[in-house]
Amino acid sequence: MLEPPTSSRPAGAGIEVRGLRKRFGTTTALDGVDLTVAPGTVCGLLGPNGAGKTTLIRILATLSPPDGGHARVAGHDVVASAAQVRGRIALTGQYASVDELISGRENLEMFARLHRIRGAAVRRRAEELLERFGLQEAGRRPVRTYSGGMRRRLDLAAGLVVPPSVFFLDEPTTGLDPQSRYGLWDSVRELVRAGTTVLLTTQYLDEADHLADRIAVLGAPEGTGGRVIAEGTPSALKSSLGREYLDLTVRHHAGLTAAAEALARTGAGTVEVRAELRRVTLATGPASGPGTQVLADALHELRSADVQVEDLTLRRPTLDEVFISLTAAPARAREAA
Missing domain, CATH: 3.40.50.300 (P-loop containing nucleotide triphosphate hydrolases)
Structure with missing residues (x-):
């Protein structure tokens, strides 16, 4: 608890x-x-x-x-x-802020006393948190012997001495x-x-x-x-990005160019080639129509070009792609000014 x-x-x-x-x-x-x-x-x-x-x-x-x-x-x-x-409030920063010279249990007991917890409740609260974060066995060891993950867990536990x-x-x-x-x-x-x-x-x-x-x-x-x-x-x-992505992986590198040309002929959006992954991605535009229609058009063009496909996926944008789109737009606007 x-x-x-x-x-x-x-x-x-x-x-x-x-x-x-x-x-x-x-x-x-x-x-x-x-x-x-x-x-x-x-x-x-x-x-x-x-x-x-x-x-x-x-x-x-x-x-x-x-x-x-x-x-x-x-x-x-x-x-x-x-x-x-x-x-x-509690704050956990990018780096663990615990004392490396004392044990994990002693760190938690110290934080408990700073929060004016007294008597047997100090040890009880430290034990609860060590158990919750899987640090019971390491609780008596100096923190300098902890791995990075263990230090982060101890740091988080310290912030929760009083939730x-x-x-x-x-x-x-x-x-x-x-x-x-x-x-x-x-x-x-x-x-x-x-x-x-x-x-x-x-x-x-x-x-x-x-x-x-x-x-x-x-x-x-x-x-x-x-x-x-x-x-x-x-x-x-x-x-809000208003687009979908068609990811295509070809069986052989030799098919990358034909695959890219086939997807470009759909007229649905922009094409990006990742040769190291044998992947071609079609990013649809706002006026490209339903993703199912884009997929049907892409399959038609790929069959016509006799492209050997290993994998084909229609997906929504990832948060990474949304982030890049949002944060790159101001930079492009400044460059154009």
Whole structure:
């Protein structure tokens, strides 16, 4: 169980951001960010490097003051009521912030005492968290002997000594192997089921796709600073791209050119060749018609050209493709200006 002996987590504790601005010298990091995260949900915060993701997290966690606008976290203003905000949040950054010289159990007991947990409840809470995150056997070992995945799990456990109303996860699975990543995903899902609101930044878009109820994409539409350039559910963002993809793998490299020419003759969109994968991709355009018709036309052209096909798939865009489309558009606009 992730609940503390006595939980002070208030109901309806989400995140509200309006017109948030932040400058560092002549650099505009945030330029009027608006964002709402409903209580008990996961919001994935995406954006290229320099878009302002970490700056936004630091402001919401009361680690950096904004230059304009306002924000409320767990029902409290991050400037006027910073102490109340700090008492209701947890933050896990890109690197584990635990003490490597002491054991995992001692780390958790230390955090428990910092949260004013006393007596036998300290050891009991540490044991609960070690069990929850699969660290019981390693609990007495110095943290310096832990693997990267174990350190990240311990770092997450430390943030849950008293379950927060709002949890900020800033690229929490960077450098982890797939098994460790999936384990952390399960922990985040359990935390949200218990009512915690999560704001997640990540470079792994499949992570946001699996965990996030909604996604906000930060970008710099005018090249001046971070703004929310797109927001919605993962499904809605994929649909907004207005296209589908036909992925074709040929049996032999020699068939790549004929396959690309056959797909181009459908007139349904643009064709991309990935020779190293023996793959040709047709990205349909908004006026290409239903995907089933595109597929039928493609099969006709491929048969006419006698292309030997190993695999053929019609699919929706991935979140990676949506992200690239959204974040590349401002750069193209600046180059054309």
